[in-house]
Amino acid sequence: MSATTADTPAGTGIGASVRRVEDQRFITGRGSYVDDLERPGQVHAHVVRSSVAHGEIRRIGTDAARAAPGVLGVYVGEDLRADGIGDLPCGWFVSNIDGTPMFSPSHPVVAVGRVRYVGEPVAVVIAETAQQARDAAELLEVEIDDLPAVATLERALAPGAPAIWDGAPGNVSFHWQIGDRAAVESAFARADHVAKLELVNNRLVCNAMEPRAAIGEYDAGRGEYTLWTTSQNPHVIRILLATVTLKVPEHKIRVISPDVGGGFGSKAFHYSEEVIAAWAARRVGRPVRWTADRSEAFVSDRHGRDHLSHVELACTKDGRFLALRVSTAANMGAYYSTFGPAIPTFYYAPLLSGTYAIPAIYCDVKGVVTNTVPVDAYRGAGRPEATYVIERIVDRAARDLGIDPAEIRRRNFVPKDAFPYRTALTLEYDSGDYAQALDKALALADYAGFPARKQASAARGKLRGIGLSSYIEACGVGPSKIIMTSGGGSGLFESACVRVNPSGSVVVMTGSHSHGQGHETTFAQLVSERLGVPLESVEVVHGDTGRIQFGLGTYGSRSLAVGGSAIWKAVDKVIAKGKKIAAHVLEAAESDVRFENGRFVVAGTDRGLSFPELAFTAHAPLRFPSDEIEPGLEETAFYDPSNFTFPAGVHVCELEIDPATGVSEVVRYTVVDDFGTVVNPMIVDGQVHGGVAQGIGQALLENCVYDEDSAQLVSGSFVDYTMPRADDLPTLAVDYIVTPCPHNPIGAKGCGEAGAIAAPPAVMNAVVDALAARGVGDVQMPATPHRVWQALRAAAKPAAA
Numbered sequence: 103m104s105a106t107t108a109d110t111p112a113g114t115g116i117g118a119s120v121r122r123v124e125d126q127r128f129i130t131g132r133g134s135y136v137d138d139l140e141r142p143g144q145v146h147a148h149v150v151r152s153s154v155a156h157g158e159i160r161r162i163g164t165d166a167a168r169a170a171p172g173v174l175g176v177y178v179g180e181d182l183r184a185d186g187i188g189d190l191p192c193g194w195f196v197s198n199i200d201g202t203p204m205f206s207p208s209h210p211v212v213a214v215g216r217v218r219y220v221g222e223p224v225a226v227v228i229a230e231t232a233q234q235a236r237d238a239a240e241l242l243e244v245e246i247d248d249l250p251a252v253a254t255l256e257r258a259l260a261p262g263a264p265a266i267w268d269g270a271p272g273n274v275s276f277h278w279q280i281g282d283r284a285a286v287e288s289a290f291a292r293a294d295h296v297a298k299l300e301l302v303n304n305r306l307v308c309n310a311m312e313p314r315a316a317i318g319e320y321d322a323g324r325g326e327y328t329l330w331t332t333s334q335n336p337h338v339i340r341i342l343l344a345t346v347t348l349k350v351p352e353h354k355i356r357v358i359s360p361d362v363g364g365g366f367g368s369k370a371f372h373y374s375e376e377v378i379a380a381w382a383a384r385r386v387g388r389p390v391r392w393t394a395d396r397s398e399a400f401v402s403d404r405h406g407r408d409h410l411s412h413v414e415l416a417c418t419k420d421g422r423f424l425a426l427r428v429s430t431a432a433n434m435g436a437y438y439s440t441f442g443p444a445i446p447t448f449y450y451a452p453l454l455s456g457t458y459a460i461p462a463i464y465c466d467v468k469g470v471v472t473n474t475v476p477v478d479a480y481r482g483a484g485r486p487e488a489t490y491v492i493e494r495i496v497d498r499a500a501r502d503l504g505i506d507p508a509e510i511r512r513r514n515f516v517p518k519d520a521f522p523y524r525t526a527l528t529l530e531y532d533s534g535d536y537a538q539a540l541d542k543a544l545a546l547a548d549y550a551g552f553p554a555r556k557q558a559s560a561a562r563g564k565l566r567g568i569g570l571s572s573y574i575e576a577c578g579v580g581p582s583k584i585i586m587t588s589g590g591g592s593g594l595f596e597s598a599c600v601r602v603n604p605s606g607s608v609v610v611m612t613g614s615h616s617h618g619q620g621h622e623t624t625f626a627q628l629v630s631e632r633l634g635v636p637l638e639s640v641e642v643v644h645g646d647t648g649r650i651q652f653g654l655g656t657y658g659s660r661s662l663a664v665g666g667s668a669i670w671k672a673v674d675k676v677i678a679k680g681k682k683i684a685a686h687v688l689e690a691a692e693s694d695v696r697f698e699n700g701r702f703v704v705a706g707t708d709r710g711l712s713f714p715e716l717a718f719t720a721h722a723p724l725r726f727p728s729d730e731i732e733p734g735l736e737e738t739a740f741y742d743p744s745n746f747t748f749p750a751g752v753h754v755c756e757l758e759i760d761p762a763t764g765v766s767e768v769v770r771y772t773v774v775d776d777f778g779t780v781v782n783p784m785i786v787d788g789q790v791h792g793g794v795a796q797g798i799g800q801a802l803l804e805n806c807v808y809d810e811d812s813a814q815l816v817s818g819s820f821v822d823y824t825m826p827r828a829d830d831l832p833t834l835a836v837d838y839i840v841t842p843c844p845h846n847p848i849g850a851k852g853c854g855e856a857g858a859i860a861a862p863p864a865v866m867n868a869v870v871d872a873l874a875a876r877g878v879g880d881v882q883m884p885a886t887p888h889r890v891w892q893a894l895r896a897a898a899k900p901a902a903a
Contacts, residue, residue, distance in 0.1 A: 110813050111520045115631030123637070124622040133361040136315035136330050140387035144317065145174055147382060148235035149375060149392065150225040150242055152217040155473040155813030156251035156264070159215055163243030170241055172234035172385045179214035179227045179482035179618040185632065187211055187381055190372055191346045192438035193591040196278045196447050196469075204276035204469065205269040209437040211347065211374045214327040217246060218266060218436035219473050219771060220815055221401025223374050223511075228382050228390060248577035253808035255410045255431045259473045266436060266471040275434060275471050276443065278528055280451045281464035283289035286416075289425030289462045291414035297499035302882040303487050305408035305433065307400055307823060308480055312363025314403060315393040318379030322387065326354045329380050333359040334370040334615050335655020341592075342372045342440075342649050355380075359645040362617035365477035366796075368403050369617065370657045371440035375402075400818045403805055408433035408478025409446065409487050415495045421503050425462040425581045428454055428491055434469045435476035440480045441470060447486030448588050449576070449658075455525040457536045457572045457750055458494040458514040463526045464774060473813040479657065480795055481858040484554055486576040490883075493571045493863035497870070507570050507867070508544060512537060513692055515572075522844075529576060531748045532851075536572060539774045541754035543570075547772035553758065565759040567872025570769035571864035577852030578747035578843075579658030595742035596660070597652045598668035600629065600676050602735035604721040606714030607639040613653015614665030615645050619854060620785040621661060625669055628848070629780055632673045633883040634700020634713055657751070659852025662781060667846045668741035675737035680716050686726035687711060687719055747851040751775035753794075753866040759872045764891030766802055766869060770831045774862075775836075778851035786853045790836055793857020800858075805884050823885075873897075 113652035114120050127133050163178040166656055190209040197203055212223045229235035250264035257263060258273040266273055290296060317330040327350065333339050336357040348458055362369065375392050382390040395401060410431045416424040432446030451465040501508040515536040516523045523531045544550075552568050559566035579585075582593030599611040614621060626640035643649055654664070676757040677697050684702035685692040694705045701708035711719065719725060720735040756770035773790055780786050803824040807816045816885045842849030862883060870878070877897040881889060 109362060114637040115627055116779070116781050118627065118782065120623055120637065120782055122620045122623045122785065124344050124620065131151050135312055135361050135363060136317060136332050137393045139317060139330055141317060141319055141391070144389040145228055145230055145386060145393050146232040146235045147221050147378060147390050147392040148232065148239045149246065149378065150516045152213065152220060152222045152246065154217055154248055155159045155220050155253070156249040157217055157246040158249065159217060159224065160247055161243065161245040162226070164240040167227060167238040170238035172230035173227060173238045174230070174388070175228040175382065176238070177212070177617065178224065179210050179212035182211055182381065183214060185381070185586065186349055187377060188347045188349055188884065190340055190374065191440065191501065192442060194442070194444035194589045196276055196443050196589050198277050199279050199466070201901045205267065207269065207437055211377045219475055221475060222436070226378050226382065229388050241769055251815035253406070253472050253474050254810055255433050255470055257810055258269060258470050259431060265687035266473060270471050271545065273471050274468050275283050276469040277466065278447050279464070279466040280417040282462055282526070283464045285462040286425045286427050286464040290416045291426065293424050294419040295417045295499070295503060297415045297417065297495055297502050299413050299495050299498050299880065301411045301413060301491060301494055302799065303407045303409040303411070304804070305884045306406045306480055306800055306804055307806050308366050308368035308403055309825060310364035310366055310368060310405060311392040311528050312755055313396060313399045314369065314375065315388060316376050316379040317391040318381070319389040320384040326356065327380050327383070328356045328358065329376060330358045330360065331376050333357070334362070334365045334617055335653070336615065336645055336647050337613065337650070337653045338655055339372055339376060343377070343380065347377045349373070356648040358648070359615060361521065365480040365482055365617040366408065367657055370655065371404055371478055377466060378650065397819055399802055401475060403716050404439045404478040405435065405475045406477060407487060408477055412492055413491050413495045415499050417499050417503065419503070421499065421505045421513055423458055423460045423514045426454060426460050426492070428465040430465065430467045431470050432467055433473055433474065433477055435474045436471060439478035442476060444589060445479055445484045446487070450488050452527045452529050453485055453488035453574065453576060454492055455527055456489065457574045459516045460526055472485050474808055481793065482575070482855040483658065485855065486581060486859045486862060489571065489573045489859050490863050493573070495867065496875035497569070497867045501874070507751055508540060508549065508557055511570065511572050512540060517891065529758020530745060531574070532745060532845060533845055534748065534776060536838060537749060538839050539573060539750065539752045539776055542837060542839060543754050543772050543774040546837055547754040547756070547770065547776065549754065559758050565761055565872040565875065567757055567759070567868040567870070569755045569867025569869070569871055570733045570865045571860045571867065573856065573860040574748055574750040575855060575859055576746040577657070577659035577749055577855070578663035578743050578846070579660045579685050580743070581745055582742050593742065594654050595738045595740050596654055596664040596668045597738065598640050598665065598672045599651050599671040599736065599738040600669065600674060602717045602720070604718050606635060606717040608633065608635055609641045609643060610669060611643045611650050612653070612665050612669060613650055614661045615653070615656040619656065619789070620782065624662065624785060625666065628666055628669055629673060633676070659854045662739060662848060662850040663747045663843065663846050663852050664743055666848050666850060667743070668739050670847045671739035671741055672737045675739060676735060679735060679737065681730070682731055683720055683726050684711055684716055730788070744845050747778065747846070749777050749851040749856055751856060751860065753860040753864040755861070755868040755874065757868045759869070759890060759895055761876065764889070764894065765889035766885060766890065768798060768865065769856070771832045771834050773834055773836045774839060775853065775856055776839045776841055776851070777847035777853040778840065780838065780840070781850070787836055789853045790857050791834060793855060794834060794861045795826050795831055796858045798831060798865055801862045801883055802885050803830065
């Protein structure tokens with residue numbers, strides 16, 4: 103829950119807390135998810151997965167499975183290869199420090215010859231029913247000769263570790279760098295103090311509410327495929343199917359991503375099951391459906407995070423930052439996922455300056471292959487990892503130097519008059535006022551009253567701590583030139599088509615995709631305000647390559663800043679054409695026509711046309727020359743941002759720890775964010791709530807654990823993987839400051855990932871603050887009760903003589 107103090111205007115336009123229009127169908131069970139769909143004659147796919155983390159496939163016996171009741175086909179990796187199916191693609195490439203390209207392993211849709219993680223597909227069974235497919239799968243004779251496996255970064259990088267790939271010596275698939283190493287070394291040489299930390303950013307499983315699903319259908323008469331899939335970016339999936347995996351003309355593929363129950367990044371990638379469903383539909387001549395169960399999702403959905411970092415911050419004695427030096431090892435899993443190499447490089451290291459003016463920064467990153475599920479973007483995608491590094495080391499420096507954590511941040515903030523500000527790592531921050539956000543957060547959190555609350559907790563036998571996190575993120579992904587010159591395989595613009603019907607109602611077709619963000623409401627608010635039409639007269643359509651002109655999907659908090667800006671530009675074109683038509687109808691010069699409050703009017707007169715009147719006139723070309731102005735009122739726009747947007751803010755976490763059990767309870771949590779222009783504060787509040795919940799989950803509860811010897815997933819269900827529940831979360835105090843983005847027409851910066859970025863360091867700084875009185879120097883995430891209890895016991899032991 104939250105207590106939001108920002109005032110919001112009435113009405114339905116920009117800034118109004120309009121209830122989400124899509125929620126009516128969701129809460130009444132009328133949503134349309136992939137698993138709800140029933141295609142005529144559909145059959146079911148069951149993906150057989152490796153139970154071995156690393157091994158040579160000696161034999162897969164299929165005869166008994168093929169003869170089982172209801173079975174239409176049993177396929178192994180060689181069958182797909184023989185039919186021309188390509189490998190799953192990696193869409194981002196980085197270079198090594200020496201300029202050589204990264205090692206890029208082959209990633210078959212279904213394993214061929216060798217398996218490299220538990221959960222890798224080894225065969226597919228197609229049957230009339232899901233149960234028949236499962237039963238037949240039990241009859242497969244899968245014989246795999248075990249090979250030594252490694253799951254953790256420490257084991258993979260150890261001398262003599264088993265090799266995952268011949269092309270990745272020492273299991274390092276790339277070694278990348280950014281920054282001015284010489285300038286950093288020079289700054290460290292003159293520093294009064296160097297703060298140091300070893301940090302773990304724990305591996306996470308996404309666990310979206312709706313598991314992944316896919317239905318493939320093939321029209322033999324037209325040679326066309328239709329794929330329904332739980333994807334955040336259906337057009338990208340269509341491109342990859344056409345050019346890389348299915349290898350058929352793009353216009354012969356339609357991808358539909360209907361209602362999707364959460365994505366958080368994990369549904370942005372091209373998965374084996376999408377290829378399997380589409381390909382198998384052609385092979386068996388029937389629609390093929392596949393839906394993951396929760397256990398399957400744990401070993402098939404892409405994982406997130408999993409970094410080890412050594413970080414050093416050079417300071418003057420009065421806490422001024424001179425330089426930052428970071429070395430990170432990033433677990434990539436057994437293969438590269440679609441955007442895998444981008445996350446610990448391009449989306450991570452350039453954000454290490456945080457909200458601070460740090461003159462020199464250097465970071466090197468090793469991509470490490472292991473016998474685990476591939477790792478890719480998870481809510482925040484590199485930005486949470488960067489924020490965790492900088493905000494934890496800033497707190498360590500403050501503690502080392504005896505400076506208040508708020509004060510050391512204030513001394514090093516980028517000043518508000520310095521924008522646009524170029525960091526030492528080339529990013530150009532657009533706007534902000536970090537000191538204002540800090541002041542507002544401290545006041546809202548009653549930071550000054552913390553010592554008294556800490557004393558009261560101590561009287562009850564509890565340890566109380568407070569932690570700050572001043573975050574920044576690069577959103578509005580992304581400027582195509584920056585993306586493509588940094589390793590990305592395509593541009594990241596966005597498109598929109600605004601169609602005005604003769605009655606004046608409006609259909610908006612957006613390339614963005616909604617999977618919980620509320621686009622059907624916020625995009626409608628934009629159009630409603632700009633065209634002066636009722637909110638209920640605006641329909642937002644997304645998620646269908648057969649209806650949408652083009653799109654690059656939703657991730658990286660890009661929907662409003664990029665997708666919304668495309669809509670804004672399309673509306674501009676609608677208004678411009680409306681003025682041309684109105685000028686003829688009203689017998690005025692086009693330059694004299696204004697569009698105000700939903701009416702086209704002649705300046706200085708009472709003559710005008712309402713928007714519905716103009717819409718009808720546009721479709722009945724009697725009163726304007728149709729040889730000069732095309733009939734109809736429909737416009738398309740593409741928007742490619744000139745820069746990222748940079749949301750920022752301050753989170754304050756206050757918690758209590760029971761030293762007898764190690765249990766941490768977050769008792770107060772304060773958020774002050776700067777998202778630029780906020781279209782719907784209620785929806786933004788919801789995004790903040792969800793993000794903070796995920797961030798608290800990572801800091802205190804969630805941990806994806808593999809057995810170090812066998813590389814078996816130990817935390818493969820909710821019995822062992824602890825998700826945050828309502829009683830783990832505090833009431834949030836949420837407020838905002840506004841410094842609009844100067845380079846998009848809305849002024850929006852993005853809000854979807856902020857909570858997951860800022861919360862982990864805020865919580866962990868509070869944990870360390872609470873434990874400091876007992877002599878505990880640091881604790882790694884997640885700060886589970888057992889881990890905290892162990893740290894307290896270790897600190898209590900007398901030092902060895």
